Amino acid sequence: MSKRAEEHKRDSQYQQAKRQGYRARSAFKLFEIQKRFNVFKRSFYILDLGSAPGSWLQVSKKIAIENIDKFKDGFYHRDHFKILGVDIKNVSSIDDIHFIKMDFTQPEFFDHVKSFFQGPKIDLIVSDASIKKSGNKFSDQIKQVNLCNSTLVFLDLLKFKGNFVIKIFEGEDYQHFLNQLKKNFQTVKAFKPQTSYKKSNEVYLIGLRKK
Helix, strand or coil, rough: HHHHHHHHHHHHHHHHHHHHCCCCHHHHHHHHHHHHCCCCCCCCEEEECCCCCCCCHHHHHHHHHHHHHHHCCCCCCCCCCCEEECCCCCCCCCCCCCEEEEECCCCCHHHHHHHHCCCCCEEEEEEECCCCCCCCCCHHHHHHHHHHHHHHHHHHHEEEEEEEEEEEECCCCHHHHHHHHHHHEEEEECCCCCCCCCCCCCCEEEEEEEC
16 A cells, blocks of 8 residues: 555544545535535535545435425425436445446537436536646646536536536636636635645635526
8 A cells, every 4th residue: 555545544534534434535525515605405416527436426415315305395396316426437336326437528428417317407516526646736737627628518407506516726727717617607616625635736616506
């Protein structure tokens, strides 16, 4: 085991995640985002891009189940949930979650999404997807922004006033992608969870209420 892997396993957030049954400490990032921005409000149909190892799928399922009981009113409500995850890495199965192992940047994945949700617009899209870092922050940032750009096609399947969460790296092309989101959402916020590593240049962009 590498020194970095050993340090990761000794990390208190990692150990806490394992104690609570989550597959990675990244689960706490999504909980922080939810607490701050309430992105899961009335979310029953959820798409998770870059799902491995599955912690965000676990969080999405937990909150979607809670939403079924929470939002029994005269407004938008469903009596079931649908969650679809995708990653080039394998994700161990999670009950009632559908997972596809493939590259979501490939055009055919868009058809899989449309087929899975069978027409109704998606309530929430989340993406914790990341490129494999090379150590060169400049080139890594460009590659991450390119990956983020490939997710924008799925906004066509996001419902009116739906929400969007995506991980990006701060750098030269960051502002351009931020401006793209501002064209599509009423409000866009940048947020770095406390559970992110302090040295990391990752930041999450939160698109609220799709136009």
